[in-house]
Amino acid sequence: MSDAAQPTDEHVPTDDDFEPIEVFPESTEMDLRPGADNCYKCSTCDTNCPVAEVDDEFPGPKFQGPEQWRLKRQDDHDIDDSVMKCSNCMRCDHACPSEVPLSQMHNTARGEYVEKQMSKRSLEYWRNRLLSNYRTMAHLGSKVPRLTNFMMGLGVTRVFNEKVLKITSEREFPAFATETFREWWDARGGYATSRERARAAREARGEKTTAETDKRIAYFHGCYSNYNTPEVGKALVRVYEHFGYEVMVPDQRCSGTPMYANGMLGDAERAAKTNVPELAAAIEEGADVIASCTSCSMSLRQEYPELFDIDGVHEVSNNTWEGLEYLRVHEDLKGELEGTTTDLPNLAYHAPCHARNQGLDGQAIEVLSAIDGVEAHDVGDSCSGISGTYGWKAENYDTSMKIGEEMFEHMEAADATHGLTECPTCSMQMEHGTGYDILHPLEILADALLDGGETQSSSGTGPA
Numbered sequence: 087m088s089d090a091a092q093p094t095d096e097h098v099p100t101d102d103d104f105e106p107i108e109v110f111p112e113s114t115e116m117d118l119r120p121g122a123d124n125c126y127k128c129s130t131c132d133t134n135c136p137v138a139e140v141d142d143e144f145p146g147p148k149f150q151g152p153e154q155w156r157l158k159r160q161d162d163h164d165i166d167d168s169v170m171k172c173s174n175c176m177r178c179d180h181a182c183p184s185e186v187p188l189s190q191m192h193n194t195a196r197g198e199y200v201e202k203q204m205s206k207r208s209l210e211y212w213r214n215r216l217l218s219n220y221r222t223m224a225h226l227g228s229k230v231p232r233l234t235n236f237m238m239g240l241g242v243t244r245v246f247n248e249k250v251l252k253i254t255s256e257r258e259f260p261a262f263a264t265e266t267f268r269e270w271w272d273a274r275g276g277y278a279t280s281r282e283r284a285r286a287a288r289e290a291r292g293e294k295t296t297a298e299t300d301k302r303i304a305y306f307h308g309c310y311s312n313y314n315t316p317e318v319g320k321a322l323v324r325v326y327e328h329f330g331y332e333v334m335v336p337d338q339r340c341s342g343t344p345m346y347a348n349g350m351l352g353d354a355e356r357a358a359k360t361n362v363p364e365l366a367a368a369i370e371e372g373a374d375v376i377a378s379c380t381s382c383s384m385s386l387r388q389e390y391p392e393l394f395d396i397d398g399v400h401e402v403s404n405n406t407w408e409g410l411e412y413l414r415v416h417e418d419l420k421g422e423l424e425g426t427t428t429d430l431p432n433l434a435y436h437a438p439c440h441a442r443n444q445g446l447d448g449q450a451i452e453v454l455s456a457i458d459g460v461e462a463h464d465v466g467d468s469c470s471g472i473s474g475t476y477g478w479k480a481e482n483y484d485t486s487m488k489i490g491e492e493m494f495e496h497m498e499a500a501d502a503t504h505g506l507t508e509c510p511t512c513s514m515q516m517e518h519g520t521g522y523d524i525l526h527p528l529e530i531l532a533d534a535l536l537d538g539g540e541t542q543s544s545s546g547t548g549p550a
């Protein structure tokens with residue numbers, strides 16, 4: 087890719103011209119009724135559902151998935167509105183021993199419910215639409231970040247959000263960075279600078295330095311690393327360049343995760359129609375796709391091919407990795423970390439549900455423990471409870487905090503200085519429930535490999 091072709095936000099389509107898509111067209115491609123036959127009613131999914139555990143009225147994943155699709159086989163049965171109470175944590179998917187496509191069933195059922203049964207004039211619809219299109223809000227808010235942060239922090243704004251929009255006033259709105267990741271990237275010189283730095287690093291490592299290198303990645307930063315925690319994106323770029331990788335940053339929109347959770351499949355498909363061709367083009371140029379958020383990598387890997395028929399969707403799915411996972415597989419990460427130190431050695435780690443689904447739950451502790459003096463405590467396998475937009479809805483706030491209780495208790499017992507996780511919304515819940523500053527594993531990696539212990543936390547408050 088030429089330097090001139092390096093993307094910026096300017097070329098990304100806006101969300102102004104919404105065109106609803108037909109989620110359930112006449113074709114039977116999205117018909118999951120046959121998948122319901124794989125369910126043998128063991129109820130393992132129900133016992134692993136964090137919402138069902140604390141909310142007696144939620145019928146659980148078995149009902150939302152196979153039972154509902156069986157009913158639809160008999161007649162054109164309405165979707166039960168309880169599907170909107172599923173937090174989309176996807177733990178049921180992981181738990182099912184019979185490979186029933188539970189989350190795909192839930193996502194399509196939610197899509198059908200919103201499309202056919204939810205009033206487009208209802209407050210709930212517009213609140214959910216607003217929450218699931220966070221990127222649009224963030225794009226506007228980050229134009230004047232200090233003013234937006236001030237306005238969003240006002241008591242009157244929080245009361246308005248709670249009373250009118252039914253967005254909980256209990257949580258603090260995440261602050262926008264004064265410089266987005268993409269602004270930093272462009273000012274730094276984009277791909278041209280990254281290519282030069284990576285070549286110099288390869289030379290220093292005694293590796294191939296020509297343009298023919300296979301050490302090239304396309305970074306999918308998602309919304310939160312771009313607008314709220316650019317430190318995470320910067321850490322990823324610097325760490326990958328240290329290992330000799332040239333970093334490309336393709337044009338991109340939201341990965342779609344909050345949209346699936348709210349049944350906004352039309353919005354998710356429109357975003358995917360930007361993301362898939364951009365990422366597929368980078369793959370054509372020899373890059374692998376790397377995400378720093380485990381929900382983004384989950385979406386590109388699993389939900390895209392499950393939900394969308396877009397050219398290149400399988401190439402993107404098959405070539406997407408999470409940031410730490412890729413380095414574990416392709417580099418001697420532990421060897422490289424031997425003898426390094428960090429000023430942030432005492433960490434309480436929470437594995438996001440979407441990291442578990444990708445088999446990534448143990449890796450952060452395993453890798454970071456190779457740094458001298460690091461004590462990384464696993465705070466257990468419970469769900470954090472926030473699940474993206476779920477815990478921001480006023481009606482779900484108490485349930486969200488009940489689900490999170492076990493994690494809060496374990497974090498407090500860990501007696502660490504910082505929390506650690508790969509998921510931005512788990513990070514919000516961890517900070518909200520315990521007061522810890524939260525870091526991303528890539529920030530610790532950058533600190534140990536490159537900074538010798540000078541990391542500042544993503545929340546901007548620095549080490550506690």
Ligand code: SF4
Nearest residue numbers: 125126128129131182
């Ligand atoms: S875990 Fe799988 S097989 Fe068991 S009840 Fe749930 S969907 Fe059916």
Ligand code: SF4
Nearest residue numbers: 135172173175176178
């Ligand atoms: S996705 Fe999570 S909340 Fe939804 S049914 Fe499955 S386990 Fe329960």
